[in-house]
Amino acid sequence: MASTGLFDTDTLVTPLGDGRYSATLSDRWNALGGAPNGGYSLAMTVSALAHLMRPLGLPDPLTVSSFFLRRAATGAAELRASIARVGKRTATAEAQLWQGGDEIVRTTATFADLAQARGRTLALTAPPVLPPPEDCLELTGGRRLPGVTIVDRVEIRCPERPGWTQGKPSGNPSALFWMRFTDGRDADTRALPSLVDACAPVVMELGARTSSTIELTTHVRARPAPGWLACRVVTRHVIAGYHDEDFEIWDSTGQLVAQSRQLALMPPDDA
Amino acid sequence: MASTGLFDTDTLVTPLGDGRYSATLSDRWNALGGAPNGGYSLAMTVSALAHLMRPLGLPDPLTVSSFFLRRAATGAAELRASIARVGKRTATAEAQLWQGGDEIVRTTATFADLAQARGRTLALTAPPVLPPPEDCLELTGGRRLPGVTIVDRVEIRCPERPGWTQGKPSGNPSALFWMRFTDGRDADTRALPSLVDACAPVVMELGARTSSTIELTTHVRARPAPGWLACRVVTRHVIAGYHDEDFEIWDSTGQLVAQSRQLALMPPDDA
Numbered sequence: 096m097a098s099t100g101l102f103d104t105d106t107l108v109t110p111l112g113d114g115r116y117s118a119t120l121s122d123r124w125n126a127l128g129g130a131p132n133g134g135y136s137l138a139m140t141v142s143a144l145a146h147l148m149r150p151l152g153l154p155d156p157l158t159v160s161s162f163f164l165r166r167a168a169t170g171a172a173e174l175r176a177s178i179a180r181v182g183k184r185t186a187t188a189e190a191q192l193w194q195g196g197d198e199i200v201r202t203t204a205t206f207a208d209l210a211q212a213r214g215r216t217l218a219l220t221a222p223p224v225l226p227p228p229e230d231c232l233e234l235t236g237g238r239r240l241p242g243v244t245i246v247d248r249v250e251i252r253c254p255e256r257p258g259w260t261q262g263k264p265s266g267n268p269s270a271l272f273w274m275r276f277t278d279g280r281d282a283d284t285r286a287l288p289s290l291v292d293a294c295a296p297v298v299m300e301l302g303a304r305t306s307s308t309i310e311l312t313t314h315v316r317a318r319p320a321p322g323w324l325a326c327r328v329v330t331r332h333v334i335a336g337y338h339d340e341d342f343e344i345w346d347s348t349g350q351l352v353a354q355s356r357q358l359a360l361m362p363p364d365d366a
Numbered sequence: 367m368a369s370t371g372l373f374d375t376d377t378l379v380t381p382l383g384d385g386r387y388s389a390t391l392s393d394r395w396n397a398l399g400g401a402p403n404g405g406y407s408l409a410m411t412v413s414a415l416a417h418l419m420r421p422l423g424l425p426d427p428l429t430v431s432s433f434f435l436r437r438a439a440t441g442a443a444e445l446r447a448s449i450a451r452v453g454k455r456t457a458t459a460e461a462q463l464w465q466g467g468d469e470i471v472r473t474t475a476t477f478a479d480l481a482q483a484r485g486r487t488l489a490l491t492a493p494p495v496l497p498p499p500e501d502c503l504e505l506t507g508g509r510r511l512p513g514v515t516i517v518d519r520v521e522i523r524c525p526e527r528p529g530w531t532q533g534k535p536s537g538n539p540s541a542l543f544w545m546r547f548t549d550g551r552d553a554d555t556r557a558l559p560s561l562v563d564a565c566a567p568v569v570m571e572l573g574a575r576t577s578s579t580i581e582l583t584t585h586v587r588a589r590p591a592p593g594w595l596a597c598r599v600v601t602r603h604v605i606a607g608y609h610d611e612d613f614e615i616w617d618s619t620g621q622l623v624a625q626s627r628q629l630a631l632m633p634p635d636d637a
Contacts, residue, residue: 157580157608158433160433160581160583162431162450162458165451179435179472180435180436180469185580187433187472198451201450201458201460205580212606213606213607214604214606215607216604216605219539219601220602268490309428309429309456309476310429310431310585312581312583316603316608317605330490332491332587332625333486334483335480335484335486335588336485337428339625351605354603356585356627358428358429358585360485361485361486
């Protein structure tokens with residue numbers, strides 16, 4: 096069993112029956128702008144889905160697609176979840192996060208039991224090459240960004256500080272870094288679809304001050320070993336303000352454990 | 367306005383009111399195994415969504431995520447579609463394809479008007495380098511695969527024939543090729559989320575005989591210019607039978623028009 100921590104406390108959902116759940120969005124996972132981080136909001140939908148999947152014995156969110164409909168706010172929320180299909184090895188379901196009569200996030204996900212996966216494995220690519228975490232630097236060098244609390248929950252260590260953190264965007268929208276929960280909770284498959292969104296977008300290196308995620312899909316590829324996670328992030332296409340961001344997470348044994356892609360929009364007046 | 371062809375005829379949906387549509391899956395888009403191609407099945411959901419979006423003036427499926435729940439069959443189908451949110455520049459909706467009381471495909475999509483997109487464009491990558499289509503070879507060299515009708519609808523031309531088409535998988539799960547509808551219909555943004563799934567999976571080069579898509583997300587990045595489409599496909603991670611497949615489509619002017627990623631499963635006894 097994975098260790099527990101604030102991520103578990105802050106993504107608890109209380110079943111109300113009939114696929115409905117109550118929850119409270121904490122202010123401990125706020126991103127730029129002071130609102131709950133998108134990855135944190137979607138974690139609520141994954142919690143509800145995980146509850147639906149528990150009797151089916153399918154603990155791992157294999158593929159998770161979330162649409163971000165409105166800005167989340169700290170405070171009370173409701174979840175509405177329902178199964179689409181239960182198969183032999185997987186099941187698919189949908190969960191919606193609602194606040195004050197508005198739908199905030201809609202997630203569809205297929206769950207599986209990755210311990211039961213029996214198929215070929217081929218090493219076609221290699222994990223990111225990074226100096227050990229103890230030789231790396233904290234992302235912001237301890238500087239506080241007003242209202243951004245997620246930096247106290249998720250620690251990021253990089254070989255060198257990104258240009259944007261020093262007011263000098265490098266023009267290269269990619270990054271390699273280590274990541275972990277600051278409270279020592281190890282990442283599990285339930286946390287990975289949130290962790291792929293836990294860092295500032297790499298378009299900050301293009302001078303963007305912010306970016307709004309429209310859709311984010313994560314494929315969870317394996318159960319992570321305990322310890323630091325090595326991350327590789329890149330934006331490859333910026334077209335008319337829309338940009339992709341691909342995020343890979345590799346565990347401490349050098350195994351790919353999650354890969355995500357998001358489509359996001361930079362405000363037209365940005366950068 | 368884009369040209370029309372069999373793709374339009376075969377993805378027609380008839381509104382029944384209240385977000386319901388009737389449709390018929392043709393046998394003209396069958397993939398390996400003789401069932402309707404996944405990209406074709408999802409085109410039905412995109413048709414229903416496009417109908418919902420018409421009064422909103424949002425013609426372009428910006429981001430489309432489909433979960434493949436059951437195998438589709440030729441014949442009658444019903445669609446159920448509903449709006450999740452209408453915003454200023456985008457709207458998000460969901461559509462389900464049902465056959466005989468079973469849900470087959472569930473698609474969530476955000477639509478936009480790409481002609482109105484006003485933001486930065488940065489050229490960070492380059493289109494695939496391919497000899498002109500007239501110097502390339504038809505994928506199967508005119509050989510017929512039993513029951514596979516989609517090869518008569520979508521033409522694929524490659525610099526050299528993939529090893530798997532000659533019984534000699536190369537071991538390299540990637541490909542570059544040209545693609546177009548055989549009947550001369552030009553691709554538009556509505557066709558792109560289907561075209562990213564119109565070719566045999568590149569894991570055929572690993573000896574796989576088949577692969578089942580679990581989830582497929584397409585981001586449509588621009589309206590394609592008329593003419594041939596240049597495609598770049600790669601599978602990067604094969605883990606316990608699950609594999610990704612990234613598919614890019616570039617238009618005849620060298621513009622990226624769509625990028626997709628799917629998670630799929632090779633049968634355990636395969637390859």
